[in-house]
Amino acid sequence: MTAVSVRNVSKVFNQGKPNQVDALSNVALDVKQGEFVSLIGPSGCGKSTLLRLVANLLEPTSGEVTVNGKTAAQARLDQDYGMAFQQAGLFDWRTVRKNIELPLELKGWDKQQRSARADEMLQLVQLPEFGDHYPWQLSGGMQQRIAIARALAAHPPLLLMDEPFGALDEMTREYMQGELLRICAATGTTVVFVTHSIPEAVYLSNRVVVMSPRPGRITKVVDVSLGGERNEDTRNRTAFFEAITAVREGLRGMHAAHVGLGNDDR
Amino acid sequence: MTIHRLTMLLGKVVPAILFGALFLGVWEWAVKFFELKPYFLTAPSSIWQQFTTNFALIRGAATVSGTNALVGLVAGTVLGVAMSFVLSRFGFLNQLITPLAVALNAIPIFVLVAVLNNMYSITSEIPRRIMVTLVVYFIVLVNVARGLTQVSPTHVELMRSYAASDVAILRKVRIPNAVPFLFTSLKIAAPAAVITAFVSEYFGGSQNGLGSRISSNIANSKNAAAWAYVLAACLLGLLFYTVSVAMESLNRKGGVKQ
Ligand SMILES: Nc1ncnc2c1ncn2[C@@H]1O[C@H](COP(=O)(O)OP(=O)(O)O)[C@@H](O)[C@H]1O
Numbered sequence: 296m297t298a299v300s301v302r303n304v305s306k307v308f309n310q311g312k313p314n315q316v317d318a319l320s321n322v323a324l325d326v327k328q329g330e331f332v333s334l335i336g337p338s339g340c341g342k343s344t345l346l347r348l349v350a351n352l353l354e355p356t357s358g359e360v361t362v363n364g365k366t367a368a369q370a371r372l373d374q375d376y377g378m379a380f381q382q383a384g385l386f387d388w389r390t391v392r393k394n395i396e397l398p399l400e401l402k403g404w405d406k407q408q409r410s411a412r413a414d415e416m417l418q419l420v421q422l423p424e425f426g427d428h429y430p431w432q433l434s435g436g437m438q439q440r441i442a443i444a445r446a447l448a449a450h451p452p453l454l455l456m457d458e459p460f461g462a463l464d465e466m467t468r469e470y471m472q473g474e475l476l477r478i479c480a481a482t483g484t485t486v487v488f489v490t491h492s493i494p495e496a497v498y499l500s501n502r503v504v505v506m507s508p509r510p511g512r513i514t515k516v517v518d519v520s521l522g523g524e525r526n527e528d529t530r531n532r533t534a535f536f537e538a539i540t541a542v543r544e545g546l547r548g549m550h551a552a553h554v555g556l557g558n559d560d561r
Numbered sequence: 562m563t564i565h566r567l568t569m570l571l572g573k574v575v576p577a578i579l580f581g582a583l584f585l586g587v588w589e590w591a592v593k594f595f596e597l598k599p600y601f602l603t604a605p606s607s608i609w610q611q612f613t614t615n616f617a618l619i620r621g622a623a624t625v626s627g628t629n630a631l632v633g634l635v636a637g638t639v640l641g642v643a644m645s646f647v648l649s650r651f652g653f654l655n656q657l658i659t660p661l662a663v664a665l666n667a668i669p670i671f672v673l674v675a676v677l678n679n680m681y682s683i684t685s686e687i688p689r690r691i692m693v694t695l696v697v698y699f700i701v702l703v704n705v706a707r708g709l710t711q712v713s714p715t716h717v718e719l720m721r722s723y724a725a726s727d728v729a730i731l732r733k734v735r736i737p738n739a740v741p742f743l744f745t746s747l748k749i750a751a752p753a754a755v756i757t758a759f760v761s762e763y764f765g766g767s768q769n770g771l772g773s774r775i776s777s778n779i780a781n782s783k784n785a786a787a788w789a790y791v792l793a794a795c796l797l798g799l800l801f802y803t804v805s806v807a808m809e810s811l812n813r814k815g816g817v818k819q
Protein backbone atom coordinates (compact mmCIF):
# COMPACT_ATOMS: atom_id res chain seq x y z
CA MET A 296 0.00 0.00 0.00
CA THR A 297 1.21 3.54 -0.63
CA ALA A 298 1.78 5.57 2.51
CA VAL A 299 1.75 8.91 0.69
CA SER A 300 0.42 9.69 -2.75
CA VAL A 301 0.86 13.15 -4.26
CA ARG A 302 -0.89 13.51 -7.63
CA ASN A 303 -0.35 16.47 -9.96
CA VAL A 304 -0.18 18.87 -7.06
CA SER A 305 0.38 22.58 -7.57
CA LYS A 306 0.54 25.24 -4.90
CA VAL A 307 0.33 28.95 -5.64
CA PHE A 308 0.66 31.47 -2.81
CA ASN A 309 -1.02 34.90 -3.13
CA GLN A 310 -2.68 33.94 -6.41
CA GLY A 311 -3.44 36.91 -8.67
CA LYS A 312 -1.52 39.33 -6.48
CA PRO A 313 1.79 41.02 -7.40
CA ASN A 314 3.61 38.81 -4.90
CA GLN A 315 2.28 35.57 -6.40
CA VAL A 316 4.63 32.58 -5.83
CA ASP A 317 4.41 29.30 -7.75
CA ALA A 318 5.72 27.25 -4.84
CA LEU A 319 4.97 23.88 -6.47
CA SER A 320 4.06 23.02 -10.03
CA ASN A 321 2.65 19.66 -11.06
CA VAL A 322 4.37 17.52 -8.44
CA ALA A 323 3.77 13.76 -8.35
CA LEU A 324 5.28 11.44 -5.73
CA ASP A 325 4.38 8.05 -4.25
CA VAL A 326 5.95 6.84 -1.03
CA LYS A 327 5.62 3.14 -0.14
CA GLN A 328 4.92 1.85 3.34
CA GLY A 329 8.15 1.59 5.33
CA GLU A 330 10.09 3.62 2.78
CA PHE A 331 12.47 6.46 3.72
CA VAL A 332 12.29 9.30 1.17
CA SER A 333 14.30 12.53 1.35
CA LEU A 334 13.47 15.81 -0.37
CA ILE A 335 16.52 17.87 -1.30
CA GLY A 336 16.99 21.12 -3.21
CA PRO A 337 17.99 24.76 -2.83
CA SER A 338 16.08 27.10 -0.49
CA GLY A 339 12.71 28.14 -1.81
CA CYS A 340 12.19 25.10 -4.06
CA GLY A 341 9.08 24.11 -2.12
CA LYS A 342 10.32 21.28 0.11
CA SER A 343 8.59 22.58 3.21
CA THR A 344 5.49 23.40 1.19
CA LEU A 345 5.31 19.83 -0.11
CA LEU A 346 5.71 18.45 3.42
CA ARG A 347 2.98 20.78 4.74
CA LEU A 348 0.64 19.69 1.95
CA VAL A 349 1.13 16.07 3.00
CA ALA A 350 0.52 17.13 6.61
CA ASN A 351 -2.63 19.03 5.55
CA LEU A 352 -1.25 22.18 7.17
CA LEU A 353 -1.73 23.67 3.68
CA GLU A 354 -4.32 22.90 0.99
CA PRO A 355 -3.12 22.32 -2.59
CA THR A 356 -4.22 24.83 -5.23
CA SER A 357 -4.84 21.88 -7.54
CA GLY A 358 -4.21 18.15 -7.42
CA GLU A 359 -4.72 15.60 -4.70
CA VAL A 360 -2.82 14.30 -1.66
CA THR A 361 -3.68 11.03 0.06
CA VAL A 362 -2.11 9.51 3.17
CA ASN A 363 -2.70 5.83 3.95
CA GLY A 364 -5.48 5.82 1.36
CA LYS A 365 -7.35 8.67 3.10
CA THR A 366 -7.53 12.34 2.22
CA ALA A 367 -4.75 14.33 3.87
CA ALA A 368 -7.39 16.13 5.97
CA GLN A 369 -8.78 12.86 7.32
CA ALA A 370 -5.28 11.56 8.00
CA ARG A 371 -4.53 14.66 10.06
CA LEU A 372 -7.74 14.27 12.06
CA ASP A 373 -6.79 10.63 12.72
CA GLN A 374 -3.23 11.68 13.74
CA ASP A 375 -1.86 9.29 11.12
CA TYR A 376 1.46 11.12 11.07
CA GLY A 377 3.91 12.68 13.48
CA MET A 378 5.89 15.78 12.63
CA ALA A 379 9.29 17.23 13.60
CA PHE A 380 10.83 20.56 12.67
CA GLN A 381 14.25 22.22 12.67
CA GLN A 382 13.36 23.79 16.02
CA ALA A 383 12.64 20.96 18.41
CA GLY A 384 9.60 23.05 19.42
CA LEU A 385 9.36 21.56 22.90
CA PHE A 386 7.20 23.41 25.41
CA ASP A 387 9.43 25.02 28.05
CA TRP A 388 6.67 24.91 30.67
CA ARG A 389 6.25 21.13 30.37
CA THR A 390 8.63 18.45 31.55
CA VAL A 391 10.15 16.18 28.91
CA ARG A 392 7.63 13.50 29.85
CA LYS A 393 4.69 15.92 29.56
CA ASN A 394 5.98 17.05 26.18
CA ILE A 395 5.94 13.48 24.90
CA GLU A 396 2.46 12.98 26.33
CA LEU A 397 0.98 16.05 24.59
CA PRO A 398 -0.30 14.34 21.42
CA LEU A 399 -1.77 11.58 23.60
CA GLU A 400 -3.56 14.13 25.82
CA LEU A 401 -5.14 15.55 22.69
CA LYS A 402 -6.26 12.06 21.70
CA GLY A 403 -7.95 11.74 25.09
CA TRP A 404 -5.78 8.96 26.50
CA ASP A 405 -5.97 8.51 30.26
CA LYS A 406 -3.09 9.26 32.57
CA GLN A 407 -1.84 5.70 33.02
CA GLN A 408 -1.76 4.92 29.30
CA ARG A 409 0.04 8.18 28.62
CA SER A 410 2.60 7.59 31.29
CA ALA A 411 3.29 4.05 30.10
CA ARG A 412 3.74 5.24 26.51
CA ALA A 413 6.01 8.10 27.60
CA ASP A 414 8.23 5.56 29.37
CA GLU A 415 8.31 3.43 26.22
CA MET A 416 9.26 6.43 24.06
CA LEU A 417 11.96 7.59 26.49
CA GLN A 418 13.45 4.09 26.24
CA LEU A 419 13.22 4.20 22.44
CA VAL A 420 15.22 7.43 22.20
CA GLN A 421 17.53 6.20 24.98
CA LEU A 422 16.89 9.05 27.40
CA PRO A 423 14.95 7.21 30.12
CA GLU A 424 16.44 9.21 33.00
CA PHE A 425 15.43 12.61 31.58
CA GLY A 426 11.63 12.36 31.85
CA ASP A 427 11.35 14.82 34.72
CA HIS A 428 13.80 17.35 33.31
CA TYR A 429 12.68 20.51 31.56
CA PRO A 430 13.59 20.88 27.87
CA TRP A 431 15.97 23.79 28.44
CA GLN A 432 18.06 21.56 30.69
CA LEU A 433 18.86 19.33 27.68
CA SER A 434 21.37 19.71 24.84
CA GLY A 435 20.16 20.45 21.30
CA GLY A 436 20.60 16.84 20.19
CA MET A 437 18.71 15.53 23.23
CA GLN A 438 15.89 18.02 22.61
CA GLN A 439 15.62 16.83 19.02
CA ARG A 440 15.46 13.20 20.20
CA ILE A 441 12.60 14.17 22.54
CA ALA A 442 10.88 15.90 19.62
CA ILE A 443 11.15 12.63 17.66
CA ALA A 444 9.82 10.71 20.65
CA ARG A 445 6.87 13.08 20.79
CA ALA A 446 6.24 12.76 17.04
CA LEU A 447 6.16 8.97 17.37
CA ALA A 448 4.31 8.80 20.71
CA ALA A 449 0.95 7.93 19.17
CA HIS A 450 2.68 5.25 17.00
CA PRO A 451 1.78 6.97 13.74
CA PRO A 452 2.66 5.00 10.60
CA LEU A 453 4.21 8.11 8.99
CA LEU A 454 6.85 10.58 10.17
CA LEU A 455 7.25 13.97 8.44
CA MET A 456 10.49 15.80 9.20
CA ASP A 457 11.54 19.28 8.04
CA GLU A 458 15.33 19.67 8.39
CA PRO A 459 15.19 18.19 11.89
CA PHE A 460 18.99 18.02 12.26
CA GLY A 461 19.70 21.33 10.52
CA ALA A 462 20.64 23.12 13.74
CA LEU A 463 22.94 20.39 15.07
CA ASP A 464 26.72 20.15 14.80
CA GLU A 465 28.18 17.57 12.41
CA MET A 466 29.07 14.98 15.09
CA THR A 467 25.67 15.11 16.75
CA ARG A 468 24.07 15.09 13.35
CA GLU A 469 25.66 11.81 12.25
CA TYR A 470 24.81 10.26 15.60
CA MET A 471 21.18 11.38 15.22
CA GLN A 472 21.01 9.92 11.70
CA GLY A 473 21.99 6.53 13.10
CA GLU A 474 19.46 6.93 15.90
CA LEU A 475 16.68 7.83 13.47
CA LEU A 476 17.38 4.76 11.31
CA ARG A 477 17.44 2.54 14.39
CA ILE A 478 14.12 3.99 15.64
CA CYS A 479 12.46 3.66 12.23
CA ALA A 480 13.66 0.08 11.84
CA ALA A 481 12.28 -0.72 15.31
CA THR A 482 8.88 0.85 14.58
CA GLY A 483 8.51 0.26 10.82
CA THR A 484 7.69 3.94 10.32
CA THR A 485 7.54 5.51 6.85
CA VAL A 486 9.54 8.76 6.69
CA VAL A 487 9.46 11.83 4.43
CA PHE A 488 12.54 13.85 5.32
CA VAL A 489 13.54 17.34 4.15
CA THR A 490 17.26 18.16 4.17
CA HIS A 491 19.93 20.42 2.70
CA SER A 492 22.68 17.84 3.10
CA ILE A 493 23.46 15.41 0.27
CA PRO A 494 25.31 12.83 2.45
CA GLU A 495 22.51 12.96 4.99
CA ALA A 496 19.86 12.35 2.33
CA VAL A 497 21.81 9.45 0.82
CA TYR A 498 22.75 7.83 4.13
CA LEU A 499 19.15 7.81 5.37
CA SER A 500 17.06 7.21 2.28
CA ASN A 501 15.76 4.53 -0.02
CA ARG A 502 15.07 7.30 -2.51
CA VAL A 503 16.26 10.90 -2.78
CA VAL A 504 13.91 13.34 -4.51
CA VAL A 505 15.77 16.29 -6.09
CA MET A 506 13.73 19.49 -6.43
CA SER A 507 14.32 22.82 -8.17
CA PRO A 508 12.78 26.27 -7.73
CA ARG A 509 10.72 28.78 -9.74
CA PRO A 510 8.42 27.00 -10.11
CA GLY A 511 9.08 24.35 -7.45
CA ARG A 512 9.16 20.91 -9.06
CA ILE A 513 10.75 17.46 -8.93
CA THR A 514 13.66 17.21 -11.38
CA LYS A 515 15.17 13.84 -10.50
CA VAL A 516 14.63 10.84 -8.26
CA VAL A 517 17.75 8.90 -7.20
CA ASP A 518 17.35 5.31 -5.99
CA VAL A 519 19.88 4.52 -3.27
CA SER A 520 20.93 0.86 -3.45
CA LEU A 521 22.55 0.54 -0.04
CA GLY A 522 20.11 -2.03 1.36
CA GLY A 523 18.35 -1.90 4.69
CA GLU A 524 21.27 -2.31 7.10
CA ARG A 525 23.26 0.93 7.42
CA ASN A 526 26.13 1.68 9.76
CA GLU A 527 29.31 3.74 9.83
CA ASP A 528 30.85 1.54 7.07
CA THR A 529 27.99 2.55 4.79
CA ARG A 530 29.60 5.97 4.44
CA ASN A 531 32.68 4.36 2.83
CA ARG A 532 30.90 2.17 0.31
CA THR A 533 31.07 2.75 -3.44
CA ALA A 534 27.28 2.71 -3.74
CA PHE A 535 27.18 5.57 -1.18
CA PHE A 536 29.51 7.73 -3.29
CA GLU A 537 27.70 6.82 -6.49
CA ALA A 538 24.40 7.95 -5.02
CA ILE A 539 26.00 11.16 -3.73
CA THR A 540 27.34 11.87 -7.21
CA ALA A 541 23.95 11.18 -8.78
CA VAL A 542 22.20 13.58 -6.38
CA ARG A 543 24.90 16.20 -6.83
CA GLU A 544 24.57 16.02 -10.62
CA GLY A 545 20.82 16.40 -10.30
CA LEU A 546 21.33 19.55 -8.21
CA ARG A 547 24.15 20.88 -10.40
CA GLY A 548 22.26 20.50 -13.68
CA MET A 549 19.54 22.57 -12.20
CA HIS A 550 21.99 25.06 -10.76
CA ALA A 551 23.51 25.71 -14.21
CA ALA A 552 20.05 26.27 -15.69
CA HIS A 553 19.20 28.45 -12.71
CA VAL A 554 22.25 30.70 -13.16
CA GLY A 555 21.42 31.01 -16.85
CA LEU A 556 17.93 32.14 -15.98
CA GLY A 557 19.32 34.67 -13.54
CA ASN A 558 21.49 36.19 -16.26
CA ASP A 559 18.55 36.39 -18.67
CA ASP A 560 16.57 38.23 -16.02
CA ARG A 561 19.22 40.93 -15.88
CA MET B 562 23.73 25.79 47.01
CA THR B 563 21.91 27.72 49.73
CA ILE B 564 25.20 29.01 51.17
CA HIS B 565 26.24 30.10 47.71
CA ARG B 566 22.97 31.92 47.12
CA LEU B 567 23.19 33.54 50.54
CA THR B 568 26.63 34.97 49.82
CA MET B 569 25.43 36.18 46.41
CA LEU B 570 22.47 37.89 48.07
CA LEU B 571 24.74 39.46 50.69
CA GLY B 572 27.04 40.62 47.90
CA LYS B 573 24.14 42.55 46.42
CA VAL B 574 22.47 43.75 49.60
CA VAL B 575 25.48 44.90 51.63
CA PRO B 576 26.77 47.49 49.11
CA ALA B 577 23.24 48.84 48.68
CA ILE B 578 22.82 49.25 52.44
CA LEU B 579 26.25 50.84 52.78
CA PHE B 580 25.47 53.28 50.01
CA GLY B 581 22.09 54.12 51.55
CA ALA B 582 23.69 54.71 54.97
CA LEU B 583 26.38 56.90 53.43
CA PHE B 584 23.75 58.90 51.53
CA LEU B 585 21.69 59.49 54.70
CA GLY B 586 24.84 60.41 56.62
CA VAL B 587 25.88 63.02 54.08
CA TRP B 588 22.32 64.37 53.96
CA GLU B 589 22.17 64.67 57.76
CA TRP B 590 25.62 66.24 57.89
CA ALA B 591 24.84 68.73 55.10
CA VAL B 592 21.66 69.92 56.82
CA LYS B 593 23.54 70.47 60.08
CA PHE B 594 26.72 71.91 58.56
CA PHE B 595 25.06 74.41 56.20
CA GLU B 596 22.28 75.09 58.73
CA LEU B 597 19.66 74.50 56.05
CA LYS B 598 16.15 75.67 56.91
CA PRO B 599 13.59 72.84 57.33
CA TYR B 600 11.42 74.20 54.48
CA PHE B 601 14.42 73.84 52.19
CA LEU B 602 15.70 70.46 53.31
CA THR B 603 14.81 68.46 56.42
CA ALA B 604 17.29 66.24 58.18
CA PRO B 605 16.68 62.45 58.05
CA SER B 606 16.69 62.34 61.84
CA SER B 607 13.75 64.73 62.14
CA ILE B 608 11.88 62.89 59.37
CA TRP B 609 12.37 59.66 61.27
CA GLN B 610 11.25 61.33 64.47
CA GLN B 611 8.03 62.50 62.74
CA PHE B 612 7.57 59.04 61.28
CA THR B 613 7.68 57.34 64.69
CA THR B 614 5.60 59.87 66.62
CA ASN B 615 2.88 60.02 63.92
CA PHE B 616 3.08 56.32 63.14
CA ALA B 617 -0.60 55.55 63.86
CA LEU B 618 -1.78 58.38 61.59
CA ILE B 619 0.69 57.42 58.88
CA ARG B 620 -0.36 53.80 59.03
CA GLY B 621 -3.99 54.85 58.71
CA ALA B 622 -3.25 56.98 55.66
CA ALA B 623 -1.13 54.22 54.13
CA THR B 624 -4.00 51.77 54.62
CA VAL B 625 -6.37 54.07 52.74
CA SER B 626 -3.99 54.60 49.78
CA GLY B 627 -2.82 51.00 49.87
CA THR B 628 -6.37 49.67 49.79
CA ASN B 629 -7.21 51.90 46.82
CA ALA B 630 -4.09 50.69 45.02
CA LEU B 631 -4.79 47.04 45.82
CA VAL B 632 -8.47 47.13 44.84
CA GLY B 633 -7.58 48.87 41.58
CA LEU B 634 -4.71 46.48 40.94
CA VAL B 635 -6.91 43.41 41.35
CA ALA B 636 -9.82 44.86 39.37
CA GLY B 637 -7.54 46.13 36.58
CA THR B 638 -5.75 42.80 36.34
CA VAL B 639 -8.98 40.82 36.15
CA LEU B 640 -10.45 43.14 33.52
CA GLY B 641 -7.17 43.33 31.58
CA VAL B 642 -6.79 39.56 31.45
CA ALA B 643 -10.45 39.11 30.43
CA MET B 644 -10.15 41.72 27.66
CA SER B 645 -6.87 40.25 26.40
CA PHE B 646 -8.69 36.98 25.72
CA VAL B 647 -11.30 38.85 23.69
CA LEU B 648 -8.57 40.71 21.78
CA SER B 649 -6.54 37.60 21.02
CA ARG B 650 -9.70 35.89 19.77
CA PHE B 651 -10.48 38.73 17.36
CA GLY B 652 -7.25 39.82 15.73
CA PHE B 653 -8.71 42.93 14.13
CA LEU B 654 -9.78 44.29 17.54
CA ASN B 655 -6.23 43.78 18.72
CA GLN B 656 -4.94 45.98 15.91
CA LEU B 657 -7.44 48.68 16.87
CA ILE B 658 -7.03 48.64 20.62
CA THR B 659 -3.34 47.93 21.20
CA PRO B 660 -2.11 51.24 19.68
CA LEU B 661 -4.84 53.04 21.64
CA ALA B 662 -3.76 51.34 24.86
CA VAL B 663 -0.12 52.19 24.21
CA ALA B 664 -1.04 55.83 23.51
CA LEU B 665 -3.14 56.01 26.67
CA ASN B 666 -0.20 54.64 28.63
CA ALA B 667 1.97 57.48 27.39
CA ILE B 668 -0.29 60.30 28.58
CA PRO B 669 -0.97 60.95 32.31
CA ILE B 670 -4.57 59.74 32.23
CA PHE B 671 -4.92 60.05 36.01
CA VAL B 672 -6.09 63.64 35.46
CA LEU B 673 -9.35 61.90 34.53
CA VAL B 674 -9.88 61.47 38.25
CA ALA B 675 -10.94 65.15 38.38
CA VAL B 676 -13.82 64.28 36.06
CA LEU B 677 -14.62 61.09 37.97
CA ASN B 678 -14.70 63.04 41.24
CA ASN B 679 -17.65 65.04 39.93
CA MET B 680 -19.56 61.85 39.30
CA TYR B 681 -19.36 60.53 42.88
CA SER B 682 -19.89 61.94 46.37
CA ILE B 683 -17.00 64.00 47.73
CA THR B 684 -15.99 61.34 50.28
CA SER B 685 -16.06 58.44 47.87
CA GLU B 686 -12.92 56.38 47.22
CA ILE B 687 -14.44 54.99 44.03
CA PRO B 688 -13.00 57.59 41.59
CA ARG B 689 -9.45 56.83 42.81
CA ARG B 690 -10.02 53.11 42.55
CA ILE B 691 -11.43 53.47 39.06
CA MET B 692 -8.36 55.49 38.13
CA VAL B 693 -5.97 52.79 39.42
CA THR B 694 -8.07 50.15 37.68
CA LEU B 695 -7.77 51.98 34.36
CA VAL B 696 -4.00 52.39 34.57
CA VAL B 697 -3.47 48.74 35.57
CA TYR B 698 -5.99 47.53 33.00
CA PHE B 699 -4.07 48.90 30.02
CA ILE B 700 -0.69 47.66 31.26
CA VAL B 701 -2.02 44.14 31.83
CA LEU B 702 -4.11 44.12 28.66
CA VAL B 703 -1.25 45.02 26.31
CA ASN B 704 1.20 42.54 27.85
CA VAL B 705 -1.10 39.57 28.25
CA ALA B 706 -2.57 40.03 24.77
CA ARG B 707 1.00 39.92 23.47
CA GLY B 708 1.63 36.70 25.39
CA LEU B 709 -1.51 35.12 24.00
CA THR B 710 -0.76 36.02 20.38
CA GLN B 711 3.04 35.90 20.10
CA VAL B 712 3.35 32.14 20.32
CA SER B 713 5.96 30.11 18.49
CA PRO B 714 4.75 29.29 14.94
CA THR B 715 6.26 25.82 15.36
CA HIS B 716 4.05 25.24 18.40
CA VAL B 717 0.93 26.26 16.50
CA GLU B 718 1.84 24.04 13.51
CA LEU B 719 2.47 21.13 15.86
CA MET B 720 -0.90 21.59 17.52
CA ARG B 721 -2.61 21.77 14.13
CA SER B 722 -0.82 18.59 13.11
CA TYR B 723 -2.46 16.98 16.17
CA ALA B 724 -5.81 18.26 14.86
CA ALA B 725 -6.09 20.32 18.05
CA SER B 726 -9.11 22.64 18.38
CA ASP B 727 -8.71 26.39 18.92
CA VAL B 728 -9.73 25.87 22.54
CA ALA B 729 -7.02 23.23 23.00
CA ILE B 730 -4.44 25.55 21.42
CA LEU B 731 -5.58 28.29 23.80
CA ARG B 732 -5.31 26.04 26.86
CA LYS B 733 -2.12 24.23 26.02
CA VAL B 734 -0.12 26.88 24.13
CA ARG B 735 -1.46 30.42 24.39
CA ILE B 736 -2.31 30.58 28.09
CA PRO B 737 0.93 28.94 29.33
CA ASN B 738 2.84 31.23 26.97
CA ALA B 739 1.05 34.30 28.40
CA VAL B 740 1.66 33.50 32.08
CA PRO B 741 5.18 35.00 32.24
CA PHE B 742 3.83 38.06 30.39
CA LEU B 743 1.17 38.44 33.11
CA PHE B 744 3.77 38.42 35.88
CA THR B 745 5.96 40.88 34.00
CA SER B 746 2.99 43.20 33.56
CA LEU B 747 2.20 42.94 37.29
CA LYS B 748 5.76 43.98 38.07
CA ILE B 749 5.11 47.16 36.06
CA ALA B 750 1.49 47.60 37.18
CA ALA B 751 2.00 47.19 40.95
CA PRO B 752 4.19 50.30 41.47
CA ALA B 753 2.08 52.18 38.90
CA ALA B 754 -1.02 51.33 40.94
CA VAL B 755 0.51 52.84 44.08
CA ILE B 756 1.65 55.99 42.28
CA THR B 757 -1.76 56.43 40.67
CA ALA B 758 -3.47 56.01 44.05
CA PHE B 759 -1.33 58.83 45.54
CA VAL B 760 -1.60 61.20 42.62
CA SER B 761 -5.39 60.71 42.41
CA GLU B 762 -5.61 62.16 45.90
CA TYR B 763 -4.29 65.51 44.67
CA PHE B 764 -7.48 66.06 42.69
CA GLY B 765 -9.89 66.45 45.61
CA GLY B 766 -11.97 63.99 47.60
CA SER B 767 -11.36 62.91 51.23
CA GLN B 768 -8.11 64.11 52.81
CA ASN B 769 -7.31 60.70 54.24
CA GLY B 770 -4.61 59.09 52.10
CA LEU B 771 -0.83 59.49 51.91
CA GLY B 772 -1.02 61.77 48.87
CA SER B 773 -3.43 64.25 50.48
CA ARG B 774 -1.48 64.17 53.76
CA ILE B 775 1.72 65.04 51.91
CA SER B 776 0.09 68.03 50.23
CA SER B 777 -1.73 69.25 53.36
CA ASN B 778 1.44 69.04 55.48
CA ILE B 779 3.35 70.97 52.85
CA ALA B 780 0.58 73.57 52.75
CA ASN B 781 0.98 73.97 56.54
CA SER B 782 4.78 74.22 56.24
CA LYS B 783 5.19 70.99 58.19
CA ASN B 784 7.98 69.71 55.99
CA ALA B 785 9.34 67.01 58.27
CA ALA B 786 5.85 65.53 58.61
CA ALA B 787 5.36 65.70 54.82
CA TRP B 788 8.63 63.86 54.37
CA ALA B 789 7.52 61.22 56.87
CA TYR B 790 4.48 60.57 54.65
CA VAL B 791 6.73 60.50 51.58
CA LEU B 792 8.78 57.84 53.35
CA ALA B 793 5.61 55.84 53.96
CA ALA B 794 4.66 56.24 50.29
CA CYS B 795 8.07 54.86 49.25
CA LEU B 796 7.67 51.92 51.61
CA LEU B 797 4.20 51.17 50.25
CA GLY B 798 5.45 51.26 46.64
CA LEU B 799 8.35 49.03 47.60
CA LEU B 800 5.99 46.59 49.29
CA PHE B 801 3.82 46.29 46.16
CA TYR B 802 6.86 45.89 43.93
CA THR B 803 8.49 43.29 46.19
CA VAL B 804 5.33 41.20 46.33
CA SER B 805 5.00 41.27 42.52
CA VAL B 806 8.66 40.26 42.09
CA ALA B 807 8.21 37.45 44.62
CA MET B 808 5.15 36.20 42.74
CA GLU B 809 7.09 36.19 39.49
CA SER B 810 9.97 34.20 40.93
CA LEU B 811 7.55 31.73 42.53
CA ASN B 812 6.06 31.21 39.08
CA ARG B 813 9.53 30.67 37.64
CA LYS B 814 10.17 27.97 40.20
CA GLY B 815 7.27 26.20 38.49
CA GLY B 816 9.76 25.31 35.78
CA VAL B 817 9.83 28.07 33.19
CA LYS B 818 13.24 29.00 31.87
CA GLN B 819 15.00 31.89 33.60
N1 LIG C 1 2.76 31.08 3.46
C1 LIG C 1 3.43 31.51 2.37
N2 LIG C 1 3.01 32.61 1.72
C2 LIG C 1 3.66 33.05 0.62
N3 LIG C 1 4.73 32.45 0.09
C3 LIG C 1 5.19 31.35 0.68
C4 LIG C 1 4.57 30.82 1.87
N4 LIG C 1 5.25 29.71 2.24
C5 LIG C 1 6.24 29.55 1.34
N5 LIG C 1 6.21 30.53 0.40
C6 LIG C 1 7.12 30.66 -0.76
O1 LIG C 1 7.07 29.45 -1.46
C7 LIG C 1 8.36 29.09 -1.92
C8 LIG C 1 8.72 27.73 -1.38
O2 LIG C 1 8.91 27.83 0.01
P1 LIG C 1 9.35 26.60 0.92
O3 LIG C 1 8.43 25.46 0.65
O4 LIG C 1 9.45 27.08 2.31
O5 LIG C 1 10.80 26.27 0.37
P2 LIG C 1 11.95 25.37 0.98
O6 LIG C 1 11.41 24.67 2.18
O7 LIG C 1 12.34 24.42 -0.11
O8 LIG C 1 13.08 26.29 1.30
C9 LIG C 1 9.30 30.18 -1.46
O9 LIG C 1 9.49 31.09 -2.52
C10 LIG C 1 8.56 30.83 -0.33
O10 LIG C 1 8.90 32.19 -0.23
Ligand SMILES: [Mg+2]
Nearest residue numbers: 342343344457
Ligand atom coordinates in the same frame (compact mmCIF):
# COMPACT_ATOMS: atom_id res chain seq x y z
MG1 LIG D 1 12.00 24.81 4.25
